[in-house]
Every structure is written in C-alpha cells, then in structure tokens.
Amino acid sequence: MSRPTVSRPTLARYGPALAVAAALLWLVGYPLLLSLFEALGIGGAGAGFTLAHFAEFAGRGDEWLALWRSLWISAASVALAALVGMPLAFLFERADFPGRRTLGALVVLPVALPPLVGVIAFLFLWGESGFASRLIQAALALERPPWRLQGPAAILLVHGYSMFVFFYLFVRAALARLDGAMLEAAAVLGAGRARTFFRVVLPQLRPALLGASLLTFMTSLGSFSAPYVFAGGYRVMTTQIYASMSNNRIGTARVEAVVLAVVALLALVVIRRLQGPDAVAAGHGVAPARRQTARPLARAALTAAAAAAVAFLLLPHATLLLISLAPADVWTVELLPPELSLANYRDLFSEPERLRPMLNSLWMATAATAGAVALGLAAARQALRLGGRLGAGLEGLVALPWAIPGTVFALALGTAFSVDRPYLGRFVWVGTAVILPLAYLVRCLPITGRAILAGLRQLDPALEEAAASLGAGRARAFARVVLPLLRPALVAGLGLAFITALGDFVTSIVLYTFTTRPISIEIQTSLRVQEFGAAAAYGVLLMVLSATVFMVWGRGEEA
Amino acid sequence: MNDDAPYLELRGLYKRFGEVEVLRDLSLELAEGEILALLGPSGSGKTTALRLLAGFETPDRGAVVVGGDEVTALAPAARGFGMVFQHYALFPHMTVYQNVAFGLESRGQDRRTIARRVDAMLELVDLGGFGARRVSEISGGQQQRVALARALAPEPRVLLLDEPLSNLDPALRERTRRELREAVREVGITTVLVTHEQEEAFHVGERVAVLHRGRLEQVGRPEELYALPESRFVATFVGRASGLKGTLASFHDGGLAAVEIATGTGGSVRWRGRRAGELAAGRPAELVARPESLRLADAGGPGTLPGQVVERRFTGALAYATVRLENAAEIEVLIDAGAGVDAGDPVSVEPRAGALPFSVFPVEDE
Numbered sequence: 015m016s017r018p019t020v021s022r023p024t025l026a027r028y029g030p031a032l033a034v035a036a037a038l039l040w041l042v043g044y045p046l047l048l049s050l051f052e053a054l055g056i057g058g059a060g061a062g063f064t065l066a067h068f069a070e071f072a073g074r075g076d077e078w079l080a081l082w083r084s085l086w087i088s089a090a091s092v093a094l095a096a097l098v099g100m101p102l103a104f105l106f107e108r109a110d111f112p113g114r115r116t117l118g119a120l121v122v123l124p125v126a127l128p129p130l131v132g133v134i135a136f137l138f139l140w141g142e143s144g145f146a147s148r149l150i151q152a153a154l155a156l157e158r159p160p161w162r163l164q165g166p167a168a169i170l171l172v173h174g175y176s177m178f179v180f181f182y183l184f185v186r187a188a189l190a191r192l193d194g195a196m197l198e199a200a201a202v203l204g205a206g207r208a209r210t211f212f213r214v215v216l217p218q219l220r221p222a223l224l225g226a227s228l229l230t231f232m233t234s235l236g237s238f239s240a241p242y243v244f245a246g247g248y249r250v251m252t253t254q255i256y257a258s259m260s261n262n263r264i265g266t267a268r269v270e271a272v273v274l275a276v277v278a279l280l281a282l283v284v285i286r287r288l289q290g291p292d293a294v295a296a297g298h299g300v301a302p303a304r305r306q307t308a309r310p311l312a313r314a315a316l317t318a319a320a321a322a323a324v325a326f327l328l329l330p331h332a333t334l335l336l337i338s339l340a341p342a343d344v345w346t347v348e349l350l351p352p353e354l355s356l357a358n359y360r361d362l363f364s365e366p367e368r369l370r371p372m373l374n375s376l377w378m379a380t381a382a383t384a385g386a387v388a389l390g391l392a393a394a395r396q397a398l399r400l401g402g403r404l405g406a407g408l409e410g411l412v413a414l415p416w417a418i419p420g421t422v423f424a425l426a427l428g429t430a431f432s433v434d435r436p437y438l439g440r441f442v443w444v445g446t447a448v449i450l451p452l453a454y455l456v457r458c459l460p461i462t463g464r465a466i467l468a469g470l471r472q473l474d475p476a477l478e479e480a481a482a483s484l485g486a487g488r489a490r491a492f493a494r495v496v497l498p499l500l501r502p503a504l505v506a507g508l509g510l511a512f513i514t515a516l517g518d519f520v521t522s523i524v525l526y527t528f529t530t531r532p533i534s535i536e537i538q539t540s541l542r543v544q545e546f547g548a549a550a551a552y553g554v555l556l557m558v559l560s561a562t563v564f565m566v567w568g569r570g571e572e573a
Numbered sequence: 574m575n576d577d578a579p580y581l582e583l584r585g586l587y588k589r590f591g592e593v594e595v596l597r598d599l600s601l602e603l604a605e606g607e608i609l610a611l612l613g614p615s616g617s618g619k620t621t622a623l624r625l626l627a628g629f630e631t632p633d634r635g636a637v638v639v640g641g642d643e644v645t646a647l648a649p650a651a652r653g654f655g656m657v658f659q660h661y662a663l664f665p666h667m668t669v670y671q672n673v674a675f676g677l678e679s680r681g682q683d684r685r686t687i688a689r690r691v692d693a694m695l696e697l698v699d700l701g702g703f704g705a706r707r708v709s710e711i712s713g714g715q716q717q718r719v720a721l722a723r724a725l726a727p728e729p730r731v732l733l734l735d736e737p738l739s740n741l742d743p744a745l746r747e748r749t750r751r752e753l754r755e756a757v758r759e760v761g762i763t764t765v766l767v768t769h770e771q772e773e774a775f776h777v778g779e780r781v782a783v784l785h786r787g788r789l790e791q792v793g794r795p796e797e798l799y800a801l802p803e804s805r806f807v808a809t810f811v812g813r814a815s816g817l818k819g820t821l822a823s824f825h826d827g828g829l830a831a832v833e834i835a836t837g838t839g840g841s842v843r844w845r846g847r848r849a850g851e852l853a854a855g856r857p858a859e860l861v862a863r864p865e866s867l868r869l870a871d872a873g874g875p876g877t878l879p880g881q882v883v884e885r886r887f888t889g890a891l892a893y894a895t896v897r898l899e900n901a902a903e904i905e906v907l908i909d910a911g912a913g914v915d916a917g918d919p920v921s922v923e924p925r926a927g928a929l930p931f932s933v934f935p936v937e938d939e
Contacts, residue, residue, distance in 0.1 A: 193662055195660060196662045199656065199663075199664075199723075202649050202656045202724075203655075203723070203727065204650045204679035204680050205675070205679045214664055218665070218666060
C-alpha cells in the first residue's frame with residue numbers, strides 16, 4: 015500500500031534554496047552594497063547621505079586618467095593577446111608537424127604562473143637588470159641597460175604574455191569543433207582560401223573570440239600585480255584604489271572601487287551582448303583534417319617555429335628557476351650566477367619565519383577551496399532545481415565575484431567585516447585569521463560554481479530518478495549517483511580554485527596581517543629587501559603546484 | 574557531342590590509405606543527366622569514390638573525366654561540381670538565402686542575377702519565402718533541401734550526394750527522397766548518389782552500382798540487380814535472400830544448374846537455378862533463394878526440405894516464416910499473411926512454381 019503523496023510544505027521545498035541564497039547574498043552581495051552605501055555616506059560613521067566623494071572623484075583629473083588608462087590598457091591587452099594567441103592556435107590545430115602535441119601542451123604554461131609570480135619572472139628576465147637586458151648590454155658593450163621595463167609597455171607585455179592563453183585555448187577548441195565538411199562545402203562552391211577563411215571560418219570563431227576577449231578584458235581591468243610592480247607613478251584604477259587606501263583616504267578608495275565595479279559590469283554586459291546566441295552547426299560533423307605538409311623541410315620549419323615560440327614563452331619559467339638556485343650574496347655582476355645550490359629552498363623549509371607563509375597559504379587555500387566547493391555545489395544544485403529567474407539569480411550571485419576586480423572585493427569585504435554588529439551579519443574579522451580564507455572563498459566561488467554547474471548540466475536527470483525508483487533516498491542518490499558522476503567537474507573546480515587561492519596577491523595585499531601573511535606577500539617582501547633567490551624559490555613552488563594542477567585538469571578535460 | 578558518349582567517367586580509380594586498399598580500379602560511366610547510385614555497406618569505398626570525384630582526395634591511379642575534360646588533378650573549387658553533404662554542412666552563421674547565394678558569389682556574379690537564381694532554387698526545393706531564416710531555425714528536412722538548393726545554385730556540371738537522407742527520421746525520409754528525386758530530375762543534372770540503403774538507391778538511382786571491399790560488384794538497373802545478381806554478395810546485400818549449400822550436380826538447358834542439397838534426414842533434393850559465376854560439376858555450390866521463390870509444403874513431401882518454423886514475421890501486406898531446416902540451414906519463406914503458421918510447426922519448403930529463379934554461385938574456399 016502506498017500512501018497518497020502529499021506536496022511538501024513550501025518551507026521544506028524552498029528552504030535549502032533560501033539558505034543558499036542567504037549565504038550568497040551575505041558573502042557576495044552584501045559587502046558590495048555596504049561599500050556602495052558607505053561611499054554614499056549611508057550607514058558609516060559619516061554624516062549621512064552625500065555625493066561629496068563622487069563629486070570629488072568627478073572633479074579630479076588623475077582619477078579620470080587612471081580610469082582611462084585601465085580601459086585602454088585592457089582593450090590593448092585584448093588586441094595583443096589575440097595577436098599572439100590566434101596564430102598559435104591555428105599553427106597547433108590546423109598544421110601537422112612532428113612534436114605538435116607536446117609543444118601544443120607546453121604553450122599554455124604561462125597560465126601556470128600566478129600573477130605576481132609571472133610579474134617577478136618578467137622582472138628577472140626583461141627588467142633593467144634582468145638576463146635579457148644584461149645579455150644585450152654585455153654583447154653590445156653598452157654603458158646602460160638597453161631598456162627599462164616600466165609603464166604601460168611593461169604592463170601590456172605581461173598581460174599579453176599571460177592572457178594570450180585564453181585566445182589560444184578558445185580558438186583551438188573552436189577550430190577543433192569546426193565541421194570539416196563546412197570547409198569542403200565552401201571549396202565545392204568555388205571559394206578560395208581567403209574567402210573560406212573570412213566568410214566561413216572567422217564567423218564561426220566569433221563566439222570563441224568574444225569569449226576570450228571578455229576573459230582578457232575583465233582580467234586586465236582587475237589586474238593588480240603588473241601595474242603595482244612595474245608602473246611606478248603610472249596609476250591604473252586598481253593601483254589607484256590601493257594607493258588611496260594606503261594613504262588612509264578610505265572614502266576616496268570606496269568611490270574608486272564603486273566606479274571600477276560599475277565599469278567592469280558594464281563591460282561584461284556589452285561584450286555579452288556582442289556575443290549573442292551561438293550559431294550552432296546544423297549537423298555535428300567531423301573536425302577538418304590538419305593540413306598535411308609532405309615536404310620534410312617545411313615540416314621541420316614548422317616544428318622549429320613552434321619550438322622557438324614555446325622556448326620563448328618558457329623563458330620566464332627558466333629564469334625563475336635559475337634565480338631560485340642562485341645563493342644569496344654570491345651573484346653580483348656576472349651574467350649568470352657563478353654557483354648554483356638549493357640553499358634558498360633549504361632556507362624556505364628550515365627557517366620558521368620563511369616556512370610560515372607557506373603553511374599559511376596552504377591552510378587558507380585549503381579552507382577556502384573546501385568552502386567554495388561546498389557553497390558552489392549547494393548553489394549549483396539549487397539554481398538548477400529552481401530554474402527560471404530565481405535559478406538565474408543564484409547563478410548570477412555565484413558568478414559575480416568573477417566580474418568584480420579583486421581589489422574592489424577585498425575593499426568591500428574589509429568594509430563589511432570590520433564592524434561588530436552581529437545582528438546585521440557584520441563581525442570584526444579584519445585583522446583575524448578569518449578574513450583571508452573568506453576572501454579567497456568568495457574569489458574562488460565563480461570557479462567552483464561554474465565547473466559544478468557545467469557538470470550538473472551534463473548529468474542526465476533520469477539518473478537521479480532511476481536511483482529514486484530503485485528506492486534510494488535523496489542523500490543516497492546524491493552520494494552514490496550524482497557525486498561520482500560529478501567528480502571530474504569537482505576535481506577541475508577544486509584544483510583551479512586551490513591554485514587561485516594559493517597564488518592570490520590582489521586581495522591578500524589589502525587584507526593580510528603579519529601572522530596570516532601568505533606566500534605572495536612574502537614574495538613581495540623578499541623582493542623589497544632584495545632577497546631575489548628567496549622570492550624566486552617561492553615563485554617556483556607556486557609555479558610547480560599550478561602546473562601540476564593544470565596538467566591533471568587538462569587530462570580530465572581530454573577524457 | 575555524341576549522344577552515346579558517356580558524360581562522366583571514372584576510369585580505373587585506385588586509392589589506398591596506408592596499407593588499406595579502399596578503392597580498387599573502379600570504372601563507371603554515366604550518360605548526361607543520368608542518376609547513378611553507389612550502394613554498399615560501410616567500408617565498401619563508396620564515400621572515397623565520391624570524395625575522389627569531388628576532388629577532396631586524389632586517386633593513386635585512374636582518372637575522372639567530365640564532358641571529355643580530365644579533372645582528376647583539379648581543386649574542388651575548379652571542378653564545377655555541386656555536393657550535398659551528409660550533415661549538410663550548412664553555414665550556421667548565415668541565413669538560408671546567404672547559404673544558397675554563397676557559391677554564386679564565389680563565381681563573382683552580380684547581385685541581381687544572384688537574387689534571381691537563389692529565388693528560383695528556393696522555389697525548386699519548395700522553400701520560397703524562407704530566405705531570411707537562419708539555418709538553425711528550420712527543420713532537418715528543410716535544411717536538407719537548403720543544402721540541395723545551395724549545391725544546385727551555381728549550375729554545377731555534376732551533382733554529388735553523400736548519404737543525403739541519412740540524417741532524417743524514417744517518416745520524413747521517404748517524402749524527402751521523393752522530393753529530392755523530383756528536383757534532380759527536373760534540373761536534369763548528372764548525379765552520383767552515395768548510400769548504404771538499398772531502398773534509397775533503388776528509388777533515386779536510375780542505375781545502381783554495388784561496391785564491396787573497394788571493388789565494383791555489379792552495375793545495372795535495380796530490377797537487374799534484384800533478379801540477376803552476378804555475385805553472392807549482390808544477391809544477399811540487395812533484397813532479402815537465404816543461401817543453401819550443396820554440390821553442383823549437373824547443368825541443364827537454358828543455362829540452369831542443378832544443386833544437390835542434403836535434406837538432413839538422410840536423403841537429398843535437387844533444386845535448379847540460374848548459373849552465376851564459374852561453376853563445375855561435383856564442386857560445392859550455393860543456391861541463393863529469395864523468400865518469394867519459396868513456399869511451404871506439406872511436411873515430408875517429395876523434393877522438399879523438411880524443417881521447423883522458428884519465427885513468423887508479419888509486416889502488414891506480407892508475412893514471412895523463418896524455417897530452420899533439418900540440414901541446419903536457416904531459410905526465409907514468403908507465406909500468406911492469413912496462413913495459420915506458427916513458431917514450432919513442422920513444415921517442408923519447396924520452390925514456388927513460376928517465381929523468380931534461384932541463383933547458383935560457386936562456393937569459394939574460405
């Protein structure tokens with residue numbers, strides 16, 4: 015006998031969704047709103063609603079200049095990244111030559127450098143006293159270094175180097191998905207190579223190109239490490255915010271943050287609009303065959319070109335490794351370090367004060383990742399269960415921290431959690447061990463949430479229904495059916511979130527305390543006191559960890 | 574040009590991929606305006622033949638000749654052929670109109686000519702007024718017709734169809750097949766259709782070439798292939814047929830051969846069929862029978878093969894019985910739809926008088 019089914023009370027039905035929504039609003043929406051309110055003089059210690067801070071912003075030329083620089087540098091970064099990434103994507107996807115697979119996998123390694131680590135690697139390689147400039151100086155017997163790595167050119171160089179990977183990966187994937195019959199159809203219809211490229215191939219790469227542009231633009235807009243290290247007095251919005259905070263002009267900083275957040279969201283909306291709906295191929299065809307070159311000389315030339323590109327892209331990694339092996343105080347004027355040893359690494363692990371940041375980073379990244387996975391999983395499940403506008407709203411909250419520059423979010427969290435008003439959900443967490451893991455969690459939420467959402471969307475809902483029909487309760491169906499199938503997505507999200515948290519610099523520099531200082535802060539400190547070997551050694555550790563995660567992730571993607 | 578001269582010729586096309594010979598000296602001739610179907614199972618080389626025709630592959634040997642011009646080495650774009658792809662390969666970012674206009678624009682025609690031609694082609698495939706639609710907004714059958722219109726728009730010399738109906742659901746397939754055939758006939762274009770479906774080949778093709786393991790097995794009108802198969806492969810691949818192995822007993826007048834087949838109960842029967850292939854008396858031979866050439870007889874009658882019905886298959890107008898003979902062969906027999914035959918019934922099978930003759934093939938040592 016089965017009892018008649020009773021529709022469950024509304025609270026039980028919407029309860030979990032409400033709980034998740036509340037948590038997301040508290041961690042993501044609330045701090046941003048509080049910053050906005052305080053920038054408007056509401057709720058803070060100030061005298062009530064005022065537009066004075068905004069008026070001040072509007073009246074100052076240096077603010078507009080910083081905003082303009084942020085925008086044009088982001089746009090130029092997109093162009094530069096496309097210019098590097100697209101040809102590489104075509105080379106590795108459409109041509110065939112010995113070593114294509116291996117070299118094609120190595121090309122993406124610039125992503126394995128966390129932002130600050132990439133920046134210092136560039137400094138050691140291309141900076142005034144870096145390898146490259148020393149080499150040229152010595153070769154040409156110049157009195158001074160041939161160039162100085164600073165200002166917008168330096169920022170753009172770093173951006174182009176680290177962000178071309180977006181274009182490379184997106185365009186390669188799109189090229190692989192292209193229906194080979196489409197190219198043949200164009201050929202039968204009399205189109206030459208150029209016409210086929212411009213009329214058939216390029217339009218189909220549009221979603222990929224816009225996707226990569228969006229990622230590059232948003233990343234550049236929020237980029238902090240490169241402008242912080244290279245720009246000197248050349249301020250962009252992120253460094254402007256940081257400078258205002260450092261000079262104790264917190265009101266100004268909040269207005270700057272609001273402006274940058276609004277600009278970022280606007281950019282997001284505009285680029286998304288341009289993207290439009292994907293033009294999906296009618297039939298699922300077979301990817302076009304790679305262009306075969308029979309002449310051995312041409313094949314060798316392709317391999318050589320690809321290898322040269324990869325070698326060039328891996329120079330920063332090599333530089334970092336070499337400097338990490340140069341003991342302190344033995345290397346002054348020589349072109350290459352006179353001796354190599356593991357002394358820097360030994361110090362890292364034997365001196366408690368040097369080990370501390372590593373342990374800090376490890377536990378904070380672990381805690382943040384666990385939180386981001388749990389919250390991401392709960393939010394993704396509820397978003398899909400609710401569907402419609404409510405579901406989309408949850409998804410939007412999960413994705414929001416991605417669109418907001420890290421500096422802005424750090425400031426917002428600092429604003430929200432520096433006041434003791436528990437009944438308003440505000441606690442004094444700034445200056446404690448809670449704030450950095452929390453900040454990392456929020457920053458990683460889009461990464462885990464996105465991966466889990468994608469994983470859940472691929473699951474056949476009939477599987478859970480099948481489990482239910484076989485008598486499994488919700489918990490059992492989730493544990494035995496959903497979780498195992500979700501594992502690849504979970505692992506991917508987890509890995510990426512972990513290395514993002516581990517290498518974070520932009521939120522750390524705003525919110526760290528001496529006892530909770532993470533690796534990136536220690537790198538910056540080492541740099542300031544000229545302990546390059548130690549900085550490089552930290553960098554190498556981060557780089558190796560990141561590369562490992564990417565490699566595991568890449569394998570998961572292929573499977 | 575001489576009316577009898579072939580318009581499209583495949584001369585000894587040979588192609589191998591690595592160690593695999595995918596096409597072994599394929600020669601075919603098509604008259605102008607003729608529709609030829611290349612029929613074969615997957616791996617038979619039919620798709621390779623089409624790709625050699627289109628110019629996507631180059632043959633290791635052999636030539637493709639159109640209207641007296643050899644085009645073997647020409648690039649696809651220079652051949653003036655039209656092609657409909659298996660998954661259509663419509664350009665998803667263009668409208669229906671833009672897709673159909675693409676080939677005309679490639680040839681640098683002026684806009685007015687293009688517009689007129691595109692409209693005419695869309696009318697031909699019954700899609701007038703669909704020009705502004707995106708290809709993702711129309712149904713699978715409509716996409717198929719757009720693909721045909723696009724291929725025909727530049728007035729190609731030869732039309733190539735690569736499994737053009739395989740993407741459609743069965744209900745739609747028959748109607749689209751008829752429309753495709755009518756459109757192609759109306760245009761009167763020399764056409765090569767590649768398919769693995771016999772029904773499609775027979776319906777659309779005026780002649781059918783059967784390919785097997787890269788070799789041409791037989792080419793002819795559908796009726797010829799069905800009634801007079803030249804190889805055992807054609808006999809069993811085209812239409813339904815069952816084989817009965819035995820020994821060639823004797824030859825008879827009119828090219829008939831008698832095969833002695835063991836009944837499985839100690840005796841044997843002698844059934845006659847048309848000779849196909851190199852036969853020798855006393856050698857193993859196989860008699861291939863279509864279901865309609867056989868009938869059920871009373872159990873144990875003279876000249877019959879005894880067995881037991883294992884399955885009765887009702888298809889509507891017709892019904893078939895699958896009989897497992899005492900000699901272990903399994904054989905399909907056409908029966909009356911109303912006949913009271915059921916699985917498990919003991920029966921005998923005999924030739925149906927006046928029906929299509931059996932075919933007798935030599936049994937290859939393998």
